[in-house]
Amino acid sequence: MWKYCLILYSLLLAPAYAQEVDMPKLVTNVVNEHILPGYERLATRSAALSKAVETSCPDNLDAVKLAYNEAFDAWMGVSHLRFGPSEDNNRAFALAFWPDTRGFTPKTLASLLTDNDPAIHDAEKFTTVSIAARGFYPMEFLLYDTQFTEEPAPQRCDLMAVMAKDIANNSAAILRDWQAGYGEMMIKADNDIYRAPEEAVRQLYTALTTGLQFTAQTRLGRPMGSFEKPRPNRAEARRSERSQRHVLLSLQANRQLASLLSENDEDIDRGFERAIRIVEDLDDPAFAGVGSIQGRIRVEALQGAITLTNDLVAEYLGPKLGISAGFNALDGD
Structure with missing residues (x-):
């Protein structure tokens, strides 16, 4: 009963709390301290990946994997920011098409390699291929899945090179758009996208x-079944463990x-601290342990900690920002 009373009390106070919050300051801090640094890191590391494939494949695949x-890792730091420049031209999907519920990625990759598709050798043409063959997840197949690691090295390296270039181009484009106006537009909030x-x-x-929610329901829910x-076998990026x-990276980013949004609310941070401590102690890199009772219990505990957070x-945080407790981020209500 006390919990429902607390929620009701928070809702009653929501407008007052919201008026006390310096909204423009919150947005400015998030853009400058969270969003821009995250995309700068992604652009830098994606460019390094493209160079590594170009210079080290196939002779030094360890350097490519690194x-x-x-x-x-850098993508995981911004993967929750699915709005604005990351959504233009389906850039986020081009970087990270997952979950692939129908197994399109290995089929598309096999087709490209078998047919020696011209797109393998042309960065511009590669932007027209299926989204299932673009980004980090198909590159994981090429680096870690035996179905593809036994492919002829030159052809596989050509595909990885054009794929890495595509990743670097999309990452740079997202950063450029944030720096060239979207960040300022979000901070000022006097436009057609953000009117306040x-x-x-x-x-x-x-x-x-x-x-x-995505981490609890999809990253954990899918392998748990x-x-x-x-x-x-439905775990995200299980081939590379x-x-x-x-x-962990998603929790740290969130x-x-x-x-930043809560101005260091200790109750919320304790929730994150507990969930992060559980995942750090898990020692199950590909979630293979969900097949055992003990392993499943530990992943369930992690899922519960994230849901609680x-x-x-x-x-x-919701009432402080004037957002009702009934707001659902997944359906927009």
């Missing part, structure tokens, strides 16, 4: 809560965003 993982600072803050709040039928790492965001 650059790949560093660039993928409150709308910009709501967009950032949506990114935060959607990011947490059901108790009777776990699905470890990045599944657990993606949860923690920073939550801290999202509840704390809704309970404490």
Whole structure:
């Protein structure tokens, strides 16, 4: 009963809290301290990946893998920011098409290699291929899946080179658009996209809560499957054993965003701290452990901690920003 009373009390105070918050300052801090640095890191590391493929494939695949993982890490730092420049021209999907529920990625890659498609050798033509063959996830197949690692090296390297160039171009374009006007437009909030600072803050709040829901429901929910039928082969980036790492990096990125939006709310931060501590102690890089009872229990505990953190965001941060507890980031209500 006390919990429902607290939520009701928070809702009653929401307008007063919202008036006390300096909305333009919040947006400015998020853009300058979270969004721009994140995309700068992605652009830099993606350019390094493109250079690594060009200079080190196939003779030094370890160097390519290192650059790949560093660039993928950078993407995880901004993967929750699915609005604005990342959505233009389907750039976010071109960087990260997942989950691939129908297995389009390996089929498309196999077709490109088997037919020696001209797009493999032409960066401009490559932008017209299926989204399933572009970005970090198909490159994971080429680097880690035995179906493709045994392909003739020159052809596979050509495909990885054009793929890495595509990643670098999209990353640079997103950063350029943020630097060239979108960031300032979001801060000023006097335009057709953001007519008031409150709308910009709501967009950032949506990114935060959607990011947490995606991690709990998809990054963890897909490999968990059901108790009777776990699905470890559905784990994100399992071939490179990045599944657990993606949860950690996503939580760390969302923690920073939550801290900026809440102005360092300690209750919310404790929720993130607990979830991060659980994932750091998990020692299950590809979530293969969901197939055992003990392993599943540990992943369920992580999922519960992330869901609880999202509840704390809704309970404490939402009312402070004038956003009702009934707001659902996934359906926009």
